[in-house]
Each structure stands twice: as structure tokens, then as C-alpha cells.
Amino acid sequence: QPMHRSGILVLTNHVSVLSYGDTVKRIVAGVKKIVDSTLYVHVENTCNVSQILNTHPSTSNTPRSFSSDIFPFISKFYEEAASQCEDLDVNILLHNIGQHSGRRYILSLLYITCRPIQCIITDHAENSNIESEIIRKFVLGQYALNEDSSSGSTIPILGIEEHSFVHNNVKSQSTMVTGKGNVVIGGTFDKIHSGHKVLLSEAALLANKRLLIGVTDGKMLERKTLHELIRGCETRISSVQAFLLDVHDFCIKEVVPILDPIGPASTDPDLQCIVVSKETERGGVVVNEARRKNNLNDLYVHVIGEGLLIGDESSSPTKETKLSSSTLRYKSLGTLRKSPNMRTLSHPPGAYVIGLTGGIASGKSSIAKRLQNLGAVVVDCDKLGHLAYSPGTKTFKKVVENFGSEVVSESGEIDRKILGTKIFGVDSKNRDLLNSIVWPEIERLARLKILEATSERKEKVICVLDAAVLLEAGWDNFCHEVWVSVVTRDEAIKRVVERDGRTIADTERRIQSQLSNKERVEKANVVLSTMWETSATQAQVEKAWSFLVERITKAGIIRH
Template structure:
């Protein structure tokens, strides 16, 4: 008869990770730990300060959410075990001081982390942990960095307005063009704002009166670079400018939306870099936001706008952060990679919107 060897079990098992949006790999990893634990399973969940080095860390769920999801999943596997799920601020967590641990579970990628834990424990005069390595099978359809965030939508009223926003150099204009090709009309609030700065336009006199003739070029037009140097270095001055132009931009945008609707467009994109700061979210059915890591944004702004790295950083920091943008968004698109990858993200979100709108019509 064949002889089957039982897997060794341990009273106290420990493991750690990010555990964002629990997927099949996480489930295998956690289940392996539960199978080898008889009494207490401790799990360290990486807190926010440990995630900033990760690409698109802003898309990761809050630590409290990840902890709650882990508890629910583990209780469903085996409710007889005690689960200690805690936030950790370094790679060691409780392993650097808890003498009750017997074994640590790691993946092939993080085996070196298990060795480092034992090195730390040895320095602290604690017993080394047995290390169990879990070989994880990658999911065929999993795209590591592509993320779309879609929430429930309100009852549809026509025209259906997509508010498209994002920080400087985030790729929102490219996304807007893709949406136009898919059949949406486009209202460009940045272009509206640019036009309002022209002599004879609604905001021109108020801007010159507020900031002085020093912002004018010899030809009588507003020197946007000179104005930018004033407002992007002084929040009070920026607020003055925004209070002048934002209400007028929205007024003109609504006129364009109505115009496109009369032309037969039922889906209209309102592209606005300031959408969140100006609190125009409620003018839209849903918000799409474009993000890129800050380092890439700085690189693009320096290259595209000819600014110094310091000035580029100042302009970026004057905007809502990626986290703030994401918190307001129904759809998140990252333009960090190739044109084709961005296009795939846009088409996926568009197709989901079309399916939603079609179902609303049927209802």
C-alpha cells in the first residue's frame, strides 16, 4: 500500500502581505497557511506608509478594508482557528518580538523575506521559524497594473455626462480623443478657459484688474506663463483667479453640452482638469479620472512645458492628489504604458457604460 505523509502542523503560524482585492493567488496562499495551523494564525497587512513605493499604490484598498476582507475570508475557511490580523509598518511586524510563532508562510517571490525574518529573530534571541514556501500559479487573465473602478450609476437622464479629469500630463486629452472616436461629443473646459483669457472676452478685464498690467504681453494679450508664476506660487492668488474663471467656464460648458444634445449626442464628455477642485462632480453622471505616478508627471511636464523640475512639482502639488482623484472617480485610467494599453482601458470602460445604458433602456 502507498504511504501518505501528513503535512506538519504548527500551533502558531504567521504570514504577511498587502492582500489587496483578494484574488485566487491570495486564497491559495491563505488556505495553505490555515491547513498548517492548529491554534492561531497571525497576518500582517502592509499599512499605507509601506505602499508608497508600489506602482499605482493609490488604487490599493484602505488597510482597514483589506483587514476586514481577510477576516471574513479566513472565518469562512475555518472558524475554529484564532485569527490575529494586524496592520504592519515594516516587513517584520510582530515576528521581531513574538516568541510564540512556530512557522512562517511565504511565496516563492518572498522567500528571502522569510530568511530576513529569521535573521532578525536570531538577533533578538528568538527561535528561528520553519519556513513554508507556497508556489503560486499566476492567473491567465490577471493584468498586474491595469485597473478600472466602476460604481453604480444614477438613473439615466439625457444627455449622459462623463466628467473627465486628471492631473497635468496625465493623458486625459488623449483619453478624450479616444472617447470621441467611440461616439461621444467633447466639451473641453480647458479650451473654454483659454478662450476666456482673450481680450474682449468675459474674464479678460477682471483678470487684468485683479493681477495688474504686469501679466500682459506687449501685444495686449495675457501672458499665461507670467500669470502662472503668480498663482502657482501663492494659494491666495490662485483662489482669486479660480473665483473669477470657474463659474464662467461652467456656464459656457453647459451651453456647449446643450448644443451637442440638440445635435443628437446622448453621451457628452466634459473634460476639465479642475473638475474636482471646482466641485463640478454633481454636474456629471459619472467621473472618469486619468492618473500617472508623480515622478512620471514631473518628467512629462518638464519635457512638454519646458519648466524646471521644481516648478513642475509645484504645479502638480497644486492639484488634487491621485488618491483624491480616485476617491471621486467611477472609472480610473492610467496612461503610463503604451497607446494600445490606454486604448484597451478606455474601450473596456466604454463597453461597460454601453451595456449599462442599454439595460436602462430595456427597463
């Protein structure tokens, strides 16, 4: 059967049944053969299959409390979806569970999903034509299909291939859960993943008055792996709001940036509950200690699902044992972050130019060598910098005229160490002066090197411009893509001190004079990192090269 971009999965069995054994695993395995982009999940928390098929939609009722079975189901379903089909955006709908406002309904009947529904999928064991129509009527009585989706009368009803999911002798150990009033949670929420969805879903169900969400920002992010790749706070807040808007109709939500580990949780007198994972359970204790100091009530600490965030079986060097944004950021290394620059007239003819840059000791040159081994022509701008002010050149004379004869060594060449002491001071005027003298000449030499490489071949050549000051000098203007290598500040200092014998203070001063990793990443098409073992760097470079060759071959830029 053809794949559909989106669909709604109507689970007619009660959640206590669905959480039994490998039921969820088999349901997800069936669903991924039908939908490949967006899946909404309608689950029943208060009734079973016969009730859903024999109750008129308009008379369905949402209770003030709900069964605790929903919590392990949410965790299990999101975990299984992340394991089997990580590219499928799964959203378990919560509007029919617990107490909420009902704001997102048309005529108080129909719930609006943010994306169109193109098919209806069911787990019902005996999916006859009559039962299919009953399910269709149930869905049309519950949901307003977007205008881009199929009309209600023609939307297909599809069953999962292995559909015998009913376990009549399963006994639920559930208890009834009532709302906790004003609930607070916190997190970075970079790239909303299944673990975030579990946390946000359980918090939304418990918050029957107000949900306060703290999104970490500022210096708190600096401890995160590859924090330079973390999206801006406003973007992350919007992602949280978009997810909750899609799955829940609870309207009293407040999403705010927080700059310390506790945020408003220690000072808001109206809060009654904090939602955490097992890994962050200690944070609930710390919050309550802070609240006691402020003469406020302790918060009820709710630990999500099975206690742990969703596991991650990948072999990422980040050493994370759970699905995390850090792992996702690592997996993004070597992938295209934004479209290449294809429209400039300043590209050297006959070459596809990659501008490779990074801060001091970022491993940029080692990446260049790996790319060279894969077939790229590397133009080393650091070496061209030496040539730019070779004795006898106009640039040499300008450097001596502006910085004095003491920068000339006994061999008659520019002594870069002595020159460095003059330009890496507090005052940037000397550095700016030197750059204005040398950078135009380096660019001229670089273009000549690229021209030489292209003149020797009929096919377009992939050239890598290895340049520490690529962005500062504006050389990215004649590059199709900018690739950036990043390491942490501490790692860069350690490498420079060990490699060059410089003092920590001198190294910090040099790093301070450069662009930050964050500024470089904002300009990057591709980001790489040499923070881990060499095999991890090699894997990143090979992945980046493979994707590069694939996209420029598809674009007809080269034949490979």
C-alpha cells in the same frame, strides 16, 4: 440542468488521489456547469470513499496531524478554478483537517458556512439513490444549512458528468504534518484571489495555536502597481477575516496593519513559523536575520503548495507571471467602480455627461481624443479657460484688477505663464482667488457647448467634459459619471519635464498643488491609466466605452 447560485462539492476520494493527473481539472470543468456564484469544497484528508460513506457523521474524528497531500491539492484546485471560472468564488473548507477549536459548530456537530448551500455535488463514481442519500446524511451531519437554502430533505444531489476519478494504483508520497504553533504571514491582500486563498489556507492549517496576519499599509503600498486603486486597510483586513471565517473554525486570529516589510515578525517572541511563497521566500530569511539581532528564535519557513503563487496566463502589461492583485487592478481599468449619478437635477438636458479628469501629464487629453473617435462629443475645458478671460470680457477685467497689468502680454491677452508664477506658490490664496473668478465662467461656457451639441441631434448625446479641475471646481455635480486617468508621480514628472522643459522642482510644486490620484479615484466611477503602451490605453478606452454604451442602452437612456 439548471444552474445553482451555490453548492457544496463533497470530494469522497482522498486528496492524494484527487491531485493525480488532470483529475482536478475535470472536476472543476464539471462543477462550473452546476454552480455559478459560490462553491464550498469538502475534502477528506484522512479517509477514503468507503470510509466516508460508511462512517456515521457524529463519530467522525479530526486528528491532531494531517497528511501533507492537502497542500498540493489546495494549490491545484484554486489554480484550476481561477483558470476555468474566475467569477466562481471557491472556498476549500478546512475545519475537518488538523487541530482546531471547534467554535463554529452547533452542538459541537454542525459547521456553519457563511452563505447558503443550494445543492450538493459529488465525485463518487457510482452515485446510486442509496449512495446519494448516504452523502446527503453525511452533509446534513456535518453542516448547518442556512435558512435561505433548500431544506435538507429536498436539497438536490448532483453528480459531475465525467465522474470516473478514482485511481486505485496511486501511491501517496505524503508525510504527516503537525501544527507549528504560532504562525505569521504578511501581504497586501487587495481583492482576495486564489493565490491569497492558498497562502491563508496553508497558514491556517499550520497555526494550531495562533495565526498572526500582517496587512501592508502606508508608504509600503506606493511601490505597488496602480496603488491608488488599492482598497483601504480596514476593508482588506475585513476581507481576510471573512475568508478565514468561512473556511476554518480556528478562532485565535490576529490581523494587523504593518508599515514596514518585517512588521511584528521580528519582535514577537512567541512566533514559531512564517508562511511564504517562492517569490517571497527571501522575506523569511530577512525576518530570521532580524530576529537573531533581537535574540529571538529563528522561524520555521514554510513555502506554500508547489512553491509558486498561482500563475496568470493573461497578457496584462503589468508583466506579472503569477495571479496577483496588481493584475486584477489592471483588469479593473475601464470597468464601473460605483453607480452613476442619476439623481441630480443639474444634468444638462439631452446629454449623458462624462466628466474626464486627471493630474498633470496623466494622458487625460489623449483619452478624450480616443473617446471622440468612438463617437463622444468632447468639451475641452482647458480651451474654455482661454475663452473665459478673453480680452474685453468681465472675467478678463477681474483677472487684471486682481493680479496686475503685468499678466497681460504684448498681444493684449492674458499671459498664462506669468499668471502661473503668481498662483503656483506656497500660498494658495492667489490660486483660490483666480479659481473663484474663472471657474464659474468656464462652467457657463461648458454648459453652452453641451447645449449646442444636443440641439443638433434628436437622440441623447454622450458628452465628455475634459477638465483637469473637474472635482475641485465642483463640475462633477452635473456629470453622470466621473472618469479618472492616473499615472505614477514619477511618470508625471518625467512627462512634464520632457514636454514642457520645466525643472523637476517646479513640476513637483505643481503636482503638490493638485488633488492626489487617491483623492480623484475615490470620486471615480471609472479609472483609466496611460502608464503603458498606446495599444493598452486604446484597449482600456474601448472597453470602458463598450461598457458605457451597454449600461446606458439597458437603462433606456440612449438607443444604440
